[in-house]
Amino acid sequence: MADFVVTDQNFEAEVLKSETPVLVDFWAEWCQPCKIVSPIVEELAKEYAGKIKVGKMDVDENPQTAGNYGVMSIPTLMVFKNGQPVKTTIGAQGKDALKRMVDEALAG
Amino acid sequence: MYDVIIIGSGPAGLTASIYTTRANLKTLVIGGVKWGGQLMLTTLVENFPGFPEGIQGPDLMENMRKQAEHHGAELLLEDFTKGDFSKQPFTLFAGDKQFQAKTVIITSGADAKWLNVPGEKERIGRGVSSCATCDAMFFRNKNVFIVGGGDSAMEEALVLANVAASVTIIHRRDAFRASEIMQQRAKEHPKINFLFNSEITEIKGEGRVQSALVKNIETGEVKEMPVDGIFVAIGHIPNTKVFEGIELDEQGYIKVRDHYHTNVPGVFTAGDVHDRSYRQAVTAAGFGCAAALETERWLAMQGKEAEFTAN
Numbered sequence: 413m414a415d416f417v418v419t420d421q422n423f424e425a426e427v428l429k430s431e432t433p434v435l436v437d438f439w440a441e442w443c444q445p446c447k448i449v450s451p452i453v454e455e456l457a458k459e460y461a462g463k464i465k466v467g468k469m470d471v472d473e474n475p476q477t478a479g480n481y482g483v484m485s486i487p488t489l490m491v492f493k494n495g496q497p498v499k500t501t502i503g504a505q506g507k508d509a510l511k512r513m514v515d516e517a518l519a520g
Numbered sequence: 521m522y523d524v525i526i527i528g529s530g531p532a533g534l535t536a537s538i539y540t541t542r543a544n545l546k547t548l549v550i551g552g553v554k555w556g557g558q559l560m561l562t563t564l565v566e567n568f569p570g571f572p573e574g575i576q577g578p579d580l581m582e583n584m585r586k587q588a589e590h591h592g593a594e595l596l597l598e599d600f601t602k603g604d605f606s607k608q609p610f611t612l613f614a615g616d617k618q619f620q621a622k623t624v625i626i627t628s629g630a631d632a633k634w635l636n637v638p639g640e641k642e643r644i645g646r647g648v649s650s651c652a653t654c655d656a657m658f659f660r661n662k663n664v665f666i667v668g669g670g671d672s673a674m675e676e677a678l679v680l681a682n683v684a685a686s687v688t689i690i691h692r693r694d695a696f697r698a699s700e701i702m703q704q705r706a707k708e709h710p711k712i713n714f715l716f717n718s719e720i721t722e723i724k725g726e727g728r729v730q731s732a733l734v735k736n737i738e739t740g741e742v743k744e745m746p747v748d749g750i751f752v753a754i755g756h757i758p759n760t761k762v763f764e765g766i767e768l769d770e771q772g773y774i775k776v777r778d779h780y781h782t783n784v785p786g787v788f789t790a791g792d793v794h795d796r797s798y799r800q801a802v803t804a805a806g807f808g809c810a811a812a813l814e815t816e817r818w819l820a821m822q823g824k825e826a827e828f829t830a831n
């Protein structure tokens with residue numbers, strides 16, 4: 413399981429103001445490629461436990477945040493650090509690529 | 521050491537793996553990061569036999585995957601990155617993972633073609649898309665362009681017309697090559713407009729798509745038109761860039777010899793990566809089956825030859 417569900421309501425408190433960096437998985441029920449990425453995101457949540465929080469955000473139910481950050485295609489993954497989006501990937505990616513993105517976000 | 525490594529996990533690759541595993545050949549499917557192939561991007565497939573009411577593309581692929589794994593296929597969800605096909609056994613890489621195989625079946629399919637105009641690449645996923653079923657909902661009450669003139673362009677237009685404020689199909693020629701029935705459906709839709717003899721020459725916008733330069737091919741006149749989304753449906757290109765040493769035709773498809781052989785003995789191919797004529801799920805699956813049976817035959821023959829030389 414990913415750590416938590418991100419919503420328009422809790423986005424500020426849980427993501428922007430979070431002490432630890434947060435990986436947000438923007439997804440939707442109807443999005444098929446999202447189903448390729450979801451299981452990988454869950455694995456990352458386990459492997460990076462303590463280093464990064466992982467949240468899933470349903471763009472159908474939370475259009476505001478997705479809109480604010482210009483999400484126009486899903487799956488989109490964004491890493492937020494100190495209230496800023498520092499890394500973004502769009503489209504289905506393999507685990508190696510996603511790990512690299514998280515590592516870079518943590519290092520940078 | 522694998523008896524067979526199959527590259528790709530669309531209908532061709534998964535079908536091939538069902539046959540090779542059932543023939544007791546040790547099989548690895550390097551299925552790609554985007555496993556399942558093109559049907560993962562569509563909704564209802566109405567022409568795959570056995571499903572009288574149709575089946576959702578992703579469900580069909582999920583079923584094929586289960587069937588392949590049930591028979592013992594190993595599936596690696598990473599991209600094949602390079603290979604040495606110059607000597608037996610073949611060496612294949614997926615990133616830093618290395619594998620060896622007696623035979624290879626290439627079923628890497630095809631990917632959407634892009635326009636290749638300035639401003640496009642950096643806006644893929646920021647208003648530029650090749651998959652209406654994936655991204656349509658982000659264009660609710662927005663204005664979108666579709667580029668293309670075939671069935672898939674009509675289909676994308678109809679999907680988008682359900683949510684968008686307006687849809688304009690931009691086509692280079694003065695007539696579509698889409699089937700009559702699809703053209704009819706698009707033409708009858710009140711939200712779908714048409715712009716013939718026109719092409720997009722540049723995409724612009726602050727961080728996302730906001731406008732496009734559209735050129736009238738007959739008059740040469742270029743207009744900047746405001747738009748929120750651009751869906752590209754101008755066909756597919758075979759995924760063959762990574763196969764060094766494998767012969768391709770002028771258009772980049774793998775060149776097939778007698779019965780699904782490539783130019784390298786022991787390397788076979790199946791599906792959209794070699795087939796420019798049919799490009800259907802059921803034909804890809806059929807080619808996958810045929811290539812698997814050829815692989816099996818070829819391995820049996822090599823075995824006999826080895827026995828013969830040994831004696």
Ligand SMILES: Cc1cc2nc3c(=O)[nH]c(=O)nc-3n(C[C@H](O)[C@H](O)[C@H](O)COP(=O)(O)OP(=O)(O)OC[C@H]3O[C@@H](n4cnc5c(N)ncnc54)[C@H](O)[C@@H]3O)c2cc1C
Nearest residue numbers: 528530531532552557558600629630791792799800801804
């Ligand atoms: C939107 C859409 C709707 C369609 N609707 C229908 C329909 O209704 N009926 C129908 O019959 N056909 C339909 N088609 C066509 C059908 O999907 C294709 O003909 C079929 O999927 C081809 O199968 P394939 O296995 O050859 O290739 P693909 O489905 O393209 O699969 C290729 C696989 O290889 C993988 N791959 C690529 N490069 C590498 C690499 N380097 N390493 C490892 N793996 C790699 C890809 O990730 C993919 O998983 C549709 C296609 C699209 C795009």
